[in-house]
Amino acid sequence: MDIKKENRRLWAVNRAIMESDPMRRTLTNKKLRKKFFWFGFLIKGFEVAARLSPFYQKGKKNAANPFINQVDLVFDSLPPAFDGYSILHMTDLHLDFIPEITRRICEQLRSVKVDLCVMTGDYSNRIGGDYYKDILAPMEQIVSAVQHRDGIFATLGNHDTFKMVGPFEDMGINMLINETCDIIREDSKICVTGLDDPHYYYTKEMKTALEKSDIGFKIALVHTPALYDMVRDNGYDLYLTGHTHGGQICLPGGIPLILHLDRGHKYYRGKWNYDGMTGYTGQGVGSVGIALRYYTRSEITLFTLKTRKDTGS
Ligand SMILES: [Fe+2]
Numbered sequence: 001m002d003i004k005k006e007n008r009r010l011w012a013v014n015r016a017i018m019e020s021d022p023m024r025r026t027l028t029n030k031k032l033r034k035k036f037f038w039f040g041f042l043i044k045g046f047e048v049a050a051r052l053s054p055f056y057q058k059g060k061k062n063a064a065n066p067f068i069n070q071v072d073l074v075f076d077s078l079p080p081a082f083d084g085y086s087i088l089h090m091t092d093l094h095l096d097f098i099p100e101i102t103r104r105i106c107e108q109l110r111s112v113k114v115d116l117c118v119m120t121g122d123y124s125n126r127i128g129g130d131y132y133k134d135i136l137a138p139m140e141q142i143v144s145a146v147q148h149r150d151g152i153f154a155t156l157g158n159h160d161t162f163k164m165v166g167p168f169e170d171m172g173i174n175m176l177i178n179e180t181c182d183i184i185r186e187d188s189k190i191c192v193t194g195l196d197d198p199h200y201y202y203t204k205e206m207k208t209a210l211e212k213s214d215i216g217f218k219i220a221l222v223h224t225p226a227l228y229d230m231v232r233d234n235g236y237d238l239y240l241t242g243h244t245h246g247g248q249i250c251l252p253g254g255i256p257l258i259l260h261l262d263r264g265h266k267y268y269r270g271k272w273n274y275d276g277m278t279g280y281t282g283q284g285v286g287s288v289g290i291a292l293r294y295y296t297r298s299e300i301t302l303f304t305l306k307t308r309k310d311t312g313s
Contacts, residue, residue: 004179008165011177015162015201019128024158024200026262027226034127034158034200043289046249050292059292064098066108066285066298071271073278074306077237078217079188083307088114088146090300091223091242092157094286096134097125101286101298106145108300113147116183119173120242121157121197121223123164125288131160136167143171150183155194157223157243158201159288176221178209189214193236194221199243199260210234225267225281232277238305239279244268246283250295269296 018025024034050056078085088109095102123135146152152173156164165175174181176194183190191213195206206227210220211234218236220227224243231239246269247256259268266272272279283299 008177012162014203018201019161025202027198027202028262047290059294062293062297063287063291064100064104064298066104066300068108068112069299069301071301072304072306073238074308075237076308078305078307080307081185081188082190082217082305085305086114087303088112088117088300089240089282089303090285091120091282092122092245092284092286094125094288095123095138096129097286097288098291102138102141105142105285109145112302116150117146117148117152118221118240119154120221120240121155122159122243124159127159131164135164139168140171143173153181153192153194153221155221155223156197158197158199178205180209180213189216191216191218192221193218197223198226199224224261225264225279226262228264228267228274228279232275236277239277241279242282242284244281245287246296248287248293248296252295254295
């Protein structure tokens with residue numbers, strides 16, 4: 001029996017059940033609703049007010065024009081064979097929300113060549129929307145635009161359905177559903193573990209996947225930063241994530257008004273450190289609810305991993 005195939009089949013059955021449930025499954029085991037009807041009214045009210053303000057065009061521009069944010073990450077633990085390794089990170093693309101976002105992502109990617117591309121979920125905006133019609137064609141364009149050496153690894157977010165996994169793999173994306181894939185250089189390796197979304201769909205298989213990963217430089221791809229301590233406890237060096245959109249609508253100084261997080265609030269944006277593990281929470285490429293951003297920008301992140309050099313001092 002093909003164990004990976006059987007695990008995937010069991011995962012898909014369980015995910016389908018969870019997707020049809022209005023309650024979400026969280027690490028903290030709280031019974032929480034996925035959606036609150038008043039939230040839509042709140043967003044609409046904010047949008048009407050923003051339209052009447054002089055800041056409306058600025059908010060639209062921030063949301064619809066992704067920029068490439070170049071970030072160097074230095075590690076003591078990175079094998080020298082991976083010194084200079086580049087990783088393109090895109091999260092929260094929400095491709096069915098801002099019509100021009102796919103074209104603008106592809107324009108940005110044209111000049112970028114990377115070793116690896118990773119995506120941490122929320123390809124979709126409408127939960128339960130028509131992924132076949134709205135997501136697959138733009139994803140194919142993005143996959144074609146990424147120039148990579150070692151592939152595209154991706155996980156799902158809370159806006160996504162399990163039904164996307166097969167079509168994404170047919171496009172050449174290596175979906176990691178509580179699974180690990182190794183990248184080898186000379187006699188060293190990077191282990192990349194991707195988990196299912198823990199915001200709506202937490203299961204114990206996530207912890208098991210982290211525990212099972214091998215020795216090496218370890219990278220976790222998780223839709224939200226909520227598992228920061230569990231990931232660190234399993235010896236991971238780098239945690240790449242998203243979901244928060246960096247707050248999307250923030251006060252001056254990037255202070256978020258709303259963060260859809262149960263835990264890990266202080267890791268809502270950019271580079272962070274938890275007990276020696278480096279984390280990075282992308283601001284997201286797309287937007288959700290309202291096509292505006294204030295004190296955040298649509299971000300594609302280009303990491304360069306570096307081995308810390310011994311200065312001899
Ligand atoms: Fe999300």
